[in-house]
Amino acid sequence: MSEPRALSDRAEAATPPKGTLQMTLTVKLSEIVEALDSATEELAYYLDKRTGEIILVTDEDMQAAEDDELISEYPDWQRESILKAREVLRDPDHFLQLPDQFDIHEYQIMEDFCIQFEDRDIGQELHRLIKGS
Known part of the structure; x- marks a missing residue:
């Protein structure tokens, strides 16, 4: 049995160009599965390609990050999420949005x-x- 065509195409597309630095990143599969199971219209999950961390960003956090509102107006528990959303917006090449239910x-x-x-x-x-x- 040969390798599925779609998988081999993706593998070729993921191969970095010659002369580029290739690093190994450890990502917990269980965290990705949990994020895929939990994704909704209001919740987006991102993989930080530098750290392997899965980041949850709500629509509300993303709106606050886009508006550049003062985060001091938000409760302590939400500030970190808004800062993460700002980081995703500011540096999109370092983040991969995980697929949602659609x-x-x-x-x-x-x-x-x-x-x-x-x-x-x-x-x-x-x-x-x-x-x-």
């Missing part, structure tokens, strides 16, 4: 899995089964 298409993932088989009969049978026909 970005993840489970059925498309299953279809892609079915068509990646070298044995077309297996792929077609799996595809037939997920379609329910």
Whole structure:
């Protein structure tokens, strides 16, 4: 069985150009899974590509960060979140926004899995089964 085409395409696209510095970053998979499960229209999660930290930014925090309001007007517990939102806005190249519930298409993932088989009969049978026909 060969590697899925979409995965190999992404791997090639993720390969840094020659002569660039490549660093290893440790990211906790459990934190990414939790962020993906918790994402809503009002909550966005970002991966800090420098530290591996997952950052939660609410719509309210992002609006406050965009408005450049004085954070002293906000409660202590919210100030750190607003500062993180400002950092995301100020330095977007260091952050990767994780997909939300509208970005993840489970059925498309299953279809892609079915068509990646070298044995077309297996792929077609799996595809037939997920379609329910």
